[in-house]
Amino acid sequence: MTTLTLSRALNEGLRKALENNPKALIMGEDVGKLGGVFRVTDGLQKDFGEARVIDTPLAESGIIGTAIGLALRGYRPICEIQFDGFVFPAFDQIVSQLAKMRYRSRGPVRLPVVVRIPFGGGIGAVEHHSESPEALFAHTPGLRVVSCGGPADGYAMIQQAAESDDPVIFFEPKRRYWDKADVDVETGLADALPLAAARVLIPGSDVTVLCYGPMVRTCSEAAVAASGDGRSVEVVDLRSLAPLDTATIFASVRKTGRCVVVHEAVVTGGIGAEIAARITEECFYSLEAPVLRVGAPTTPYPPSRLEEHYLPDLDRILDAVDRTFGY
Amino acid sequence: MAVKDAGRAARSASRVPPAREPERQVESPELIQLLTPEGERVEHPDYPLDVSAAEVRGLYRDLVIVRRIDFEAIALQRQGELGIWASLLGQEAAQVGSGRALGPRDMAFPTYREHGVAWCRGLDPMKLFELFRGVSHGGWDPTAHNFHLYTIVIGSQTLHATGYAMGIQRDGAVGEDGAAVIAYFGDGATSQGDVNEAFIWASVNNAPVVFFCQNNQWAISEPLERQTRTPLYRRAIGFGFPGIRVDGNDVLACLAVTRKAMQAAREGQGPTLIEAFTYRMGAHTTTDDPTRYRLSAELESWKLKDPIERVKQYLIRTQQAEMSFFDKVDAEAAQIGASVRTACQQMPDPEPLSMFDDVLTSQTRQLADERAEFAAYLDSFATAEEGR
Ligand SMILES: Cc1ncc(C[n+]2csc(CCOP(=O)(O)OP(=O)(O)O)c2C)c(N)n1
Numbered sequence: 001m002t003t004l005t006l007s008r009a010l011n012e013g014l015r016k017a018l019e020n021n022p023k024a025l026i027m028g029e030d031v032g033k034l035g036g037v038f039r040v041t042d043g044l045q046k047d048f049g050e051a052r053v054i055d056t057p058l059a060e061s062g063i064i065g066t067a068i069g070l071a072l073r074g075y076r077p078i079c080e081i082q083f084d085g086f087v088f089p090a091f092d093q094i095v096s097q098l099a100k101m102r103y104r105s106r107g108p109v110r111l112p113v114v115v116r117i118p119f120g121g122g123i124g125a126v127e128h129h130s131e132s133p134e135a136l137f138a139h140t141p142g143l144r145v146v147s148c149g150g151p152a153d154g155y156a157m158i159q160q161a162a163e164s165d166d167p168v169i170f171f172e173p174k175r176r177y178w179d180k181a182d183v184d185v186e187t188g189l190a191d192a193l194p195l196a197a198a199r200v201l202i203p204g205s206d207v208t209v210l211c212y213g214p215m216v217r218t219c220s221e222a223a224v225a226a227s228g229d230g231r232s233v234e235v236v237d238l239r240s241l242a243p244l245d246t247a248t249i250f251a252s253v254r255k256t257g258r259c260v261v262v263h264e265a266v267v268t269g270g271i272g273a274e275i276a277a278r279i280t281e282e283c284f285y286s287l288e289a290p291v292l293r294v295g296a297p298t299t300p301y302p303p304s305r306l307e308e309h310y311l312p313d314l315d316r317i318l319d320a321v322d323r324t325f326g327y
Numbered sequence: 328m329a330v331k332d333a334g335r336a337a338r339s340a341s342r343v344p345p346a347r348e349p350e351r352q353v354e355s356p357e358l359i360q361l362l363t364p365e366g367e368r369v370e371h372p373d374y375p376l377d378v379s380a381a382e383v384r385g386l387y388r389d390l391v392i393v394r395r396i397d398f399e400a401i402a403l404q405r406q407g408e409l410g411i412w413a414s415l416l417g418q419e420a421a422q423v424g425s426g427r428a429l430g431p432r433d434m435a436f437p438t439y440r441e442h443g444v445a446w447c448r449g450l451d452p453m454k455l456f457e458l459f460r461g462v463s464h465g466g467w468d469p470t471a472h473n474f475h476l477y478t479i480v481i482g483s484q485t486l487h488a489t490g491y492a493m494g495i496q497r498d499g500a501v502g503e504d505g506a507a508v509i510a511y512f513g514d515g516a517t518s519q520g521d522v523n524e525a526f527i528w529a530s531v532n533n534a535p536v537v538f539f540c541q542n543n544q545w546a547i548s549e550p551l552e553r554q555t556r557t558p559l560y561r562r563a564i565g566f567g568f569p570g571i572r573v574d575g576n577d578v579l580a581c582l583a584v585t586r587k588a589m590q591a592a593r594e595g596q597g598p599t600l601i602e603a604f605t606y607r608m609g610a611h612t613t614t615d616d617p618t619r620y621r622l623s624a625e626l627e628s629w630k631l632k633d634p635i636e637r638v639k640q641y642l643i644r645t646q647q648a649e650m651s652f653f654d655k656v657d658a659e660a661a662q663i664g665a666s667v668r669t670a671c672q673q674m675p676d677p678e679p680l681s682m683f684d685d686v687l688t689s690q691t692r693q694l695a696d697e698r699a700e701f702a703a704y705l706d707s708f709a710t711a712e713e714g715r
């Protein structure tokens with residue numbers, strides 16, 4: 001076991017991906033000499049060369065469009081979008097091409113492209129640097145959408161994403177980049193949880209809290225706080241947003257009878273809405289309360305001096321947990 | 328050890344030559360310059376510039392003040408008063424020269440680094456501080472000073488500028504006392520699709536817009552060679568309008584070249600691309616560490632081309648200013664610096680409920696409910712406090 005920050009764990013995972021497959025490439029803005037603005041690709045260009053770790057021109061549509069071309073030629077690009085708010089120039093390439101080309105070909109085309117996106121708020125940044133656009137991608141058939149909550153998952157999941165023959169949109173919780181945890185970098189990934197599986201992080205019996213990315217830590221803290229009030233919270237880290245691991249989700253909700261979904265993203269039309277609908281359809285008779293959602297209001301991400309009010313925190317999660325007992 | 332060897336094998340397996348040898352440089356293009364780094368005035372046949380001593384002194388004052396505001400902002404960021412700051416250090420002349428070439432009816436579309444242009448347009452520097460402090464996303468009325476909101480998404484504003492210019496055409500405001508638009512962007516931005524589309528739109532519509540590219544040689548850690556293999560100003564030819572490279576550290580040249588291009592646009596002669604050749608003397612922003620990717624020798628060589636010093640030398644040499652003038656400007660800059668510092672430190676946080684405002688022109692029922700729910704939630708804390 002080695003103690004690593006999430007940034008470092010992703011870096012080690014990317015290094016493994018480059019070592020394990022000579023076709024793997026890294027491309028993005030400032031990923032080379034600088035090692036990315038969050039240092040996730042630190043040192044990789046030095047060790048693997050400019051042909052495999054590519055500082056691209058400043059054009060996100062170009063990054064994804066050329067990655068698709070490279071993939072058609074047998075390469076496996078791992079792209080970095082510098083910040084969540086800058087994925088939109090690439091949105092057309094992702095939605096209309098990356099997600100649909102296999103379907104268009106009726107099978108023969110595979111596009112093993114990973115799109116890494118640091119996402120979410122809480123870092124005191126200016127506009128476009130704190131967004132949570134994951135639902136837009138989860139809504140798009142033809143993409144796998146995942147998010148890691150901490151270093152151990154970051155290390156494993158980025159390698160699994162690199163090995164996936166499908167496009168993977170890989171959301172990294174940027175405010176957790178400097179969180180540390182033990183990571184097993186010695187043993188391989190044979191026993192690792194599959195990329196599309198959710199993980200029951202903290203078992204509990206009274207209420208299920210579903211979360212992913214930056215909210216995994218917050219919800220874990222909420223579970224600890226709730227246990228002080230005599231409430232047993234089961235925390236499930238969804239990890240995969242498309243597809244959803246509904247088996248794990250339903251099993252937990254059938255056990256607890258209550259569910260709160262937590263994400264930083266806008267609640268309206270979000271991942272939580274999708275999950276709530278599915279739970280209602282499948283677990284209706286097990287429910288003691290409606291599925292509640294904790295997330296952002298239907299406003300753009302506010303200036304950073306307001307983000308503490310915008311983002312779900314311990315209090316808002318506990319408040320929602322309490323409310324599930326009011327029915 | 329085994330890990331390292333595997334890495335080496337993977338490395339050699341995919342050795343690909345670089346796209347092009349870096350030595351193959353294009354010939355050095357002409358640079359419009361009216362004031363040498365030593366402060367000597369040179370004439371250019373295409374850019375005769377008639378400026379009074381008072382005007383040059385005014386430009387000098389602008390340069391000193393915008394550098395001072397920038398300096399204060401960096402210090403305030405270090406003290407935690409601002410979240411981040413994008414410094415204009417080294418680019419003062421490009422911004423003041425072009426900014427002072429604009430008339431009141433002209434419209435400017437900035438990036439996030441145009442603090443010098445903002446100054447020339449009369450925007451209160453506190454508006455910029457609000458943005459970088461995290462109090463607002465800008466929060467000014469673009470029509471108040473004909474200075475649009477800062478745009479952070481690289482290149483987007485060049486299309487907005489072009490569309491605005493098309494509006495000017497449709498208003499019949501092109502001609503003798505016409506108006507024009509200036510769009511600011513960086514060297515990195517020239518790679519964006521939006522910027523290239525803006526060039527096309529402006530060209531086919533003959534729109535009254537001037538594209539002002541500050542080529543400060545860097546896009547965060549990426550040097551110019553990652554964006555272009557041809558001098559940027561030459562891109563314009565391919566799109567069908569003229570391109571000019573100007574010494575971006577020469578405030579007089581920037582003024583003259585921008586004046587001419589804006590006048591041409593106002594008169595209906597269509598767009599111009601101006602490449603202001605300059606250098607980003609500081610970090611990309613206060614969170615960046617340029618020692619990771621660039622050599623200090625480059626910085627040192629650009630220090631000799633400082634945009635402010637040459638104006639001072641020129642004013643002294645030609646006896647257009649007394650020593651007391653420089654002292655007066657310094658004192659004024661210090662006073663402005665002190666006042667923006669205090670104003671920034673005293674700037675209150677916005678009201679939490681204000682985040683629900685201005686999403687749409689009228690509050691929707693849904694958002695009103697969300698707002699009320701959040702207000703009740705906030706109140707529950709106040710009630711809990713009182714209950715203690
Ligand atoms: C669409 C988009 N992609 C990425 C970024 C992140 N980013 C901010 S500034 C910058 C470099 C811009 O370089 P340049 O256009 O030369 O302007 P400069 O910062 O040098 O003034 C990048 C990549 C962004 N703001 N927008």
Ligand SMILES: [Mg+2]
Nearest residue numbers: 513514545546
């Ligand atoms: Mg630049």
